[in-house]
Amino acid sequence: MLALSNPAWIDQIEVGPEQLRELAVDQARKSINWFPASRPLRPLTVPDAIQITIDPTAQTIAGEVVVRATVLDSGLSQLVLDLADNLTVSAVQVFDSAATFTHVNRLLSIDLPPLTPGTMIESRITYSGTPDPNGFGSFVFSSRNGNDHIWSLSEPYGARDWWPCKDDPSDKPDSVNIVVTVPSGLVVASNGVLDRTAQGNDGTTTYFWKERYPIATYLVSVAIYPYSVWTDTYVGLDTTQSMTLQFFSYPDHLDQLENNYLRTKDMLHEFALRYGEYPFMEEKYGHAEFGWGGGMEHQTITSLGGWGLDLLSHELAHQWWGDMITCADFHHIWLNEGFATYSQAIWWESQEGMTGYHNFMNSRRYYGGGTIYVENPTSVNVIFNYDLSYAKAAWVLHMLRHVVGDSTFFQILQTYATSQYRYGSATTEQFRDICETVSGRDLHPFFDQWIYGTYYPQYTLGYSQVGDSLHVEITQSSPGGTLFSMPVDLEIHTANGPFTTTVDVSHNVDQYRLPLTPGTQVTAVFLDPDQWILRTVNYIPMGNDGNNLPTAWEVGPAYPNPFNGAVVVPYSVRTTTELDISILDITGREWVTTTRRLRPGSYQFRWNGKTGDGRELPGGVYLIRIRGNQLQKAEKVVFLK
Numbered sequence: 001m002l003a004l005s006n007p008a009w010i011d012q013i014e015v016g017p018e019q020l021r022e023l024a025v026d027q028a029r030k031s032i033n034w035f036p037a038s039r040p041l042r043p044l045t046v047p048d049a050i051q052i053t054i055d056p057t058a059q060t061i062a063g064e065v066v067v068r069a070t071v072l073d074s075g076l077s078q079l080v081l082d083l084a085d086n087l088t089v090s091a092v093q094v095f096d097s098a099a100t101f102t103h104v105n106r107l108l109s110i111d112l113p114p115l116t117p118g119t120m121i122e123s124r125i126t127y128s129g130t131p132d133p134n135g136f137g138s139f140v141f142s143s144r145n146g147n148d149h150i151w152s153l154s155e156p157y158g159a160r161d162w163w164p165c166k167d168d169p170s171d172k173p174d175s176v177n178i179v180v181t182v183p184s185g186l187v188v189a190s191n192g193v194l195d196r197t198a199q200g201n202d203g204t205t206t207y208f209w210k211e212r213y214p215i216a217t218y219l220v221s222v223a224i225y226p227y228s229v230w231t232d233t234y235v236g237l238d239t240t241q242s243m244t245l246q247f248f249s250y251p252d253h254l255d256q257l258e259n260n261y262l263r264t265k266d267m268l269h270e271f272a273l274r275y276g277e278y279p280f281m282e283e284k285y286g287h288a289e290f291g292w293g294g295g296m297e298h299q300t301i302t303s304l305g306g307w308g309l310d311l312l313s314h315e316l317a318h319q320w321w322g323d324m325i326t327c328a329d330f331h332h333i334w335l336n337e338g339f340a341t342y343s344q345a346i347w348w349e350s351q352e353g354m355t356g357y358h359n360f361m362n363s364r365r366y367y368g369g370g371t372i373y374v375e376n377p378t379s380v381n382v383i384f385n386y387d388l389s390y391a392k393a394a395w396v397l398h399m400l401r402h403v404v405g406d407s408t409f410f411q412i413l414q415t416y417a418t419s420q421y422r423y424g425s426a427t428t429e430q431f432r433d434i435c436e437t438v439s440g441r442d443l444h445p446f447f448d449q450w451i452y453g454t455y456y457p458q459y460t461l462g463y464s465q466v467g468d469s470l471h472v473e474i475t476q477s478s479p480g481g482t483l484f485s486m487p488v489d490l491e492i493h494t495a496n497g498p499f500t501t502t503v504d505v506s507h508n509v510d511q512y513r514l515p516l517t518p519g520t521q522v523t524a525v526f527l528d529p530d531q532w533i534l535r536t537v538n539y540i541p542m543g544n545d546g547n548n549l550p551t552a553w554e555v556g557p558a559y560p561n562p563f564n565g566a567v568v569v570p571y572s573v574r575t576t577t578e579l580d581i582s583i584l585d586i587t588g589r590e591w592v593t594t595t596r597r598l599r600p601g602s603y604q605f606r607w608n609g610k611t612g613d614g615r616e617l618p619g620g621v622y623l624i625r626i627r628g629n630q631l632q633k634a635e636k637v638v639f640l641k
């Protein structure tokens with residue numbers, strides 16, 4: 001994929017005529033100057049912004065797109081839009097006159113008459129062809145159970161594969177009309193509200209969808225199939241405003257997905273409580289099933305290839321983080337994907353408390369290299385690298401929450417949601433500045449090390465008690481060689497019970513002297529006991545200087561082996577240790593991951609052949625892997641069923 005950009009002086013706006021006044025009023029109500037009513041306008045001659053007629057048999061589209069744009073600088077001689085080369089442009093008008101144009105290298109360059117800054121350009125482009133799917137699909141003709149199934153997934157650069165546009169998330173169309181004509185019997189799901197449908201004389205039906213909120217081009221979508229359409233209702237936080245949830249399901253999937261879909265209104269409520277009200281309340285939220293294995297957060301109408309609660313919560317959260325506020329460009333995709341992944345943890349927290357929250361976060365730890373900031377956004381695989389843009393990026397928010405504290409963290413998210421970036425786009429720095437303003441802290445080091453830096457801190461903790469004073473030494477290294485500056489919790493266990501204190505760790509070696517209540521006997525010290533930092537930790541035995549570290553733990557043989565009920569792995573620990581225990585199948589896939597913080601002693605790990613969330617695994621060979629203090633050991637076990 002190749003990112004193309006347009007001249008920066010074009011400010012694209014797409015809008016239908018009858019909505020101009022309505023839109024100006026709407027935007028004034030939202031106090032956002034997207035479309036100043038004072039701007040002189042001339043009436044449009046074409047009623048809609050994107051009109052597409054789809055022929056599923058020939059697998060072709062025929063489209064007319066009206067683009068409106070404001071001239072910002074003098075000397076503008078061309079309107080340059082993104083459009084795939086395999087689509088054929090047959091005519092272009094500027095205002096009411098035919099215009100000359102070139103269409104090469106995925107750019108449609110339309111010649112303009114001399115125009116003064118402030119002029120609204122209006123151009124109509126007539127085009128046709130068979131879209132050539134790129135990225136994750138962009139525009140796909142397929143069939144399912146003998147029925148035509150057509151869908152789009154344009155992120156990141158695929159909008160231009162099926163309609164001409166300024167394909168740049170930092171400059172959103174203020175609104176868009178999407179008018180799609182299909183053979184009757186097919187149902188078209190799209191963004192915003194369905195204004196009406198119309199039957200043609202030629203066996204076709206036309207769907208008139210209108211989206212009245214600003215929308216990034218890659219979020220404009222169609223999903224087409226003989227869907228079963230059903231609804232639910234979300235009642236807003238103020239309990240007076242309600243909104244329709246509209247679901248476009250494969251008829252044969254209704255039974256399977258219904259229960260999870262019905263949780264959508266609960267998810268909306270939980271996210272609205274934390275992020276502010278759902279951002280498209282005047283329209284709808286919905287799901288449309290499509291033929292891609294995953295989900296895509298199309299604005300107000302997520303496309304789904306599954307119905308798991310994690311998928312539903314992830315895509316719903318994108319309506320705030322990704323759709324309402326879009327990454328300004330794909331260098332900053334973590335502002336979409338990290339936030340949506342983190343929101344999955346928020347959903348589990350709302351259902352299962354902090355245990356569910358931490359279980360989710362711990363399942364998303366990533367210890368490899370690379371930066372969250374996407375250095376090469378021309379590669380779809382780099383942009384959507386799960387480990388970095390999703391998992392580690394979610395950990396950045398998880399860590400930020402603990403650094404600034406719970407109430408400040410959610411205040412940051414609500415401030416961000418209502419900032420000047422609402423219905424617009426943002427960069428890492430713009431989000432960071434909001435974090436700093438709300439928290440009153442310098443967070444440059446935090447974002448530098450976690451977004452632009454690589455890897456994570458590897459801590460080693462040793463301690464000794466001298467009278468009524470606890471001496472703690474924390475050394476730090478990192479596979480990337482950089483030092484991290486983080487507040488670190490210490491959980492100190494004594495004969496009278498544990499207590500927690502926080503120290504700032506920022507050097508190769510940091511030493512602390514903590515006063516103890518007279519007579520206190522320290523029995524163990526744990527670093528970051530609740531796992532708020534993406535880190536590893538090794539514990540040096542009490543009183544040891546760190547040299548000649550003895551083996552910290554050992555594993556005995558698993559028994560019975562083979563097993564069919566449960567298998568037991570005995571292990572013993574000589575020093576305070578944190579162990580990660582995982583169950584892997586022979587393909588290396590992890591089914592169970594658990595972390596145990598242990599004082600010296602003997603322990604057993606018991607496994608009953610189920611996944612971490614309680615599902616039965618098939619019989620076969622499995623590996624029980626134990627890691628900690630720079631050691632890894634594994635026991636091979638055979639599960640008979």
Ligand SMILES: [Zn+2]
Binds near residue numbers: 314340
């Ligand atoms: Zn996502």
